[in-house]
Amino acid sequence: MNRVYKYKLLTADGRPDTFKAEMPEGSILFVEIENEPPLPLGRITLWSRVDLMDDPDYVRTFRVFGTGHDIPANYAHVHTWRDSQFIWHLFEEG
Numbered sequence: 001m002n003r004v005y006k007y008k009l010l011t012a013d014g015r016p017d018t019f020k021a022e023m024p025e026g027s028i029l030f031v032e033i034e035n036e037p038p039l040p041l042g043r044i045t046l047w048s049r050v051d052l053m054d055d056p057d058y059v060r061t062f063r064v065f066g067t068g069h070d071i072p073a074n075y076a077h078v079h080t081w082r083d084s085q086f087i088w089h090l091f092e093e094g
Contacts, residue, residue: 007023
């Protein structure tokens with residue numbers, strides 16, 4: 001069985017641009033960014049379709065990059081959005 005859940009990503013590793021969330025490994029992300037307040041100090045909220053049979057304690061790591069910033073090869077693009085005059089890009093470590 002599948003359900004859609006909301007996840008408020010919390011900053012991790014002492015970095016304001018890195019977020020972690022516990023969600024099943026195979027979850028499919030539906031991203032609509034809510035910045036509260038705007039980045040870099042904000043919080044990111046996203047939604048995911050989860051299979052209730054998957055392990056719910058899998059930790060997924062996300063990171064925000066600005067346009068023109070270096071991105072490690074092991075990160076996959078998830079979403080891009082505008083925050084006033086800035087463009088941000090959410091990637092998942094993989």
